[in-house]
Amino acid sequence: MTSRPTVYLANPYGFSQQLRAGPLRELVAALEAIGCEVWEPFERNNQIDRTADGWAHAIARADMRDVRDADALFAVVNGCPPDEGVMVELGMAIAWNKPVFLFRDDFRRCTDCEAYPLNLMVFAGLPETGWEASWYESLGEIADPDKALVRWLSAGTPGRAG
Numbered sequence: 394m395t396s397r398p399t400v401y402l403a404n405p406y407g408f409s410q411q412l413r414a415g416p417l418r419e420l421v422a423a424l425e426a427i428g429c430e431v432w433e434p435f436e437r438n439n440q441i442d443r444t445a446d447g448w449a450h451a452i453a454r455a456d457m458r459d460v461r462d463a464d465a466l467f468a469v470v471n472g473c474p475p476d477e478g479v480m481v482e483l484g485m486a487i488a489w490n491k492p493v494f495l496f497r498d499d500f501r502r503c504t505d506c507e508a509y510p511l512n513l514m515v516f517a518g519l520p521e522t523g524w525e526a527s528w529y530e531s532l533g534e535i536a537d538p539d540k541a542l543v544r545w546l547s548a549g550t551p552g553r554a555g
Contacts (some may be wrong), residue, residue, distance in 0.1 A: 397428055397430040398428070398429060398430065398464040398465065398546060399429070399430045399431075399432055399434045399462070399463045399464045399465075399528060400424055400429040400430070400463060400464065400465045400466070400467050400494075401430065401434070401460050401463035401465070401466045401467070401486070402420065402421065402424065402431050402432065402433045402434070402461075402467050402468075402469075403467070403468040403469065403477070403478075403482040403483060403486075404417065404420070404433070404434075404467055404468070404469040404476075405435070405445070405469065405471075405476035405478065405479060405503070406420070406435075406469065407433070407434065407435025407436075407439065408435075412506040413435070417433070417435075419532055420532065421433055421468070423532045423535040423536065424535060426535075426536065427536050427542070427543060427546060428546050429467075429542075429546070431483055432459050432463050434455075434456045434459060435457070437459060438452050438456055438459070439452065447550070454469065456458050456464075456478075456482065457469060457485065458463075460471035460482050460485045460486055460489070460491075461485070461489060461495065463491065464491070464492070465486075465491055465492040465494065465545065466482065466483065466486035466491050466492070466493050466494070466543075467494045467495075467496060467497050467542070468482065468483045468486075468493065468495055468496065468554070469497070470483075470495050470496065470497045470511060470515060471497055471498065471499035473481075473499075473501050473503035474503060474511075474512065474555070475497075475511065478517075479494070480515070485517065486518060486537070487517050487518035488545070490517075490546055492521060492540045493518035493519060493527065493539075494527050494529065494541060495515065495516075495519070495527060495528050495529065496529040497529070498530055498532075499529055499532060509524075519533060526540050526541040526544070527540070527541040527542070529542075530548070535538070
């Protein structure tokens with residue numbers, strides 16, 4: 394077991410070589426720099442042989458286990474709507490009472506409620522008031538001591554909530 398808290402990085406960046414080489418690498422580095430052990434699903438679970446029967450189910454189950462076993466979830470919620478796989482992983486983390494942190498550097502709004510920049514259900518795992526502390530719009534905010542992720546890490550090695 395690791396001494397650093399594990400953060401599952403729900404993201405669609407791994408589907409693109411260009412995004413893997415740039416934004417995904419930068420996001421992983423920013424999270425590691427503040428003391429997280431990052432569980433990035435494309436790195437962890439995409440080594441499965443895609444020519445074998447059942448490969449997609451095997452990846453989905455491995456990702457689900459990682460969401461369950463991680464201490465928290467950091468989700469990239471770009472897009473209108475955000476990636477459906479990320480949304481499923483976010484839903485699982487919320488259901489398992491994991492700490493949730495949302496990253497969106499996409500300036501478009503796609504919302505059904507003026508209080509939130511995305512569909513209101515995306516925010517079900519965040520506090521009703523002060524949810525903005527768990528909302529990140531740039532890589533630089535990840536290390537901000539006034540934001541929820543650094544406060545969560547500073548509270549000591551978090552126990553598993555799920």
